[in-house]
Amino acid sequence: MTRHLPALEQLAGQPLIVGAGLAGLMTALSTTRRCVVLCAGRLEDVTPPPGSSVLAQGGMAAAVGPDDSPALHAADTLQAGAGLCDPQVVDRITRDGPAIITRLTDLGVKWDRQADGSLQLGLEAAHSRRRIAHAGEDATGAMIMRALVARVRQTPRITVIEHAHARDIVMHDGAVAGLRLAVSGRELTLPTTAVVLATGGVGSLFADTTNPAGATGSGLAIAARAGAVLGNMEFVQFHPTALSAGKEGQRLCLISEAVRGEGAILVDETGARFTEELATRDTVARAVWRHMMQGHRIYLDARKAVGADFPHHFPAIFALCQSHGIDPVTQPIPVRPAAHYHMGGVVVDMQGRTGITGLWAAGEVACTGLHGANRLASNSLLEAAAYGSWIGQALDGCTLPAPPSVMPVADMETVRPAPSQPYRRIMSHYAGVIRTGDGLLEGLQRLSADMRTDAGLICTTILYAALQRHESRGAHFRSDFPTSRDAGVSSGFTLPELRTRIASMVDTGIRSSLPEHERTPT
Missing domain, CATH: 1.20.58.100 (Fumarate reductase/succinate dehydrogenase flavoprotein-like, C-terminal domain)
Incomplete structure (x- = not known):
């Protein structure tokens, strides 16, 4: 594998995976084919993050506890989704949850564990059991991505092209024939009959967001111009507790729901509690928003529930707060809602296929039917890993035709x-x-x-x-x-x-x- 762009003829016909987050890297690692991963920045970069996966704090939901089951996990997911989940998708993903945890362990992810070796499991809103597996305490996304990046770097059949931005899919006779992209400012077209979109969400279309700057829906636009169906586009989840600090227009840092799972409460400037902290995210976000619109300032108070354990239990959040002059051990944390996750996206089936021959989608860019109208906390990492795995396997199981010998001219x-x-x-x-x-x-x-x-x-x-x-x-x-x-x-x-x-x-x-x-x- 190389960081530099090889001759185009060496890459012609290989599957192109657009996006180097969890969904994209799981796709690359789950196929046995030679493939190309397009990364918007440097693959190892954390600051600024090239995608949302590295920012995930809370963890990955999976029914691995002794008092839990995939059926219970599915029931919680369906309840949160408010009638719009696809029950078959929910059933398959929740049943695969434990195996996905094992698969990631095999890929090098070091989950946080109890003294007896069992997984430490957190509780988040609308979950009926402790089922959130985490790594590095509140740095799960970074820990997962570090392990997957290392594995990708050790896999010669995977070519990573850094500083690459997809522009448009080239179509021929109603099927994928290539991809227009820019690499470090150079415009080019790669011939392929298989494109996997794993480009993330839309949060940076909003003024307040927890998403990185690149989350502007570009993958959705690329898919739409190719003819794919977009579904459930109205469903944008606002996280109720983003750190209310920093300059206007900057990405807001998330104060994980896991902090509320450990007992932190939402209060206003008078110290009054005004909502149920572990209700569904949409319910809590609206309660916070309404209270703000009444002129109140909102705080997440972990002093009593977590207190002196905060630096150990939430080290990344503690460091973040300290960087803004806040000590969560002795002070409440100022918060406000921010655009966090998009449940809509490119409509796909249970193999990640769109209605366009040769086009797949995984992760936040996809509308799979798992999240419905409201994502259950920590189901997003699970979905990204599951669909990345399934698409990789699907690529192995299908015959990919050679791209047309004459590349069609794309709309410029x-x-x-x-x-x-x-x-x-x-x-x-x-x-x-x-x-x-x-x-x-x-x-x-x-x-x-x-x-x-x-x-x-x-x-x-x-x-x-x-x-x-x-x-x-x-x-x-x-x-x-x-x-x-x-x-x-x-x-x-x-x-x-x-x-x-x-x-x-x-x-x-x-x-x-x-x-x-x-x-x-x-």
């Missing part, structure tokens, strides 16, 4: 400026923790003309999907439709369908094109 019109701060403020204001029809309409009117950019396209899909869901469910809450109204039918559309609908709305006037009950909510 799309532009990709990074979302500006005003752009992000629009999304936070109109598609944030609590939404309204009027706000979503205003957001659409301001952003739908910008669908040539990756960010404009994905922001528009989120706003449009949220406007079409005339109810509150899971992470999607509309104050004008505060209750659940239907059976929770999953939403999905292709880019041509979205463009047709948006064009019709613009031609007729966005408000007048809506159903009567949407124009005048009751």
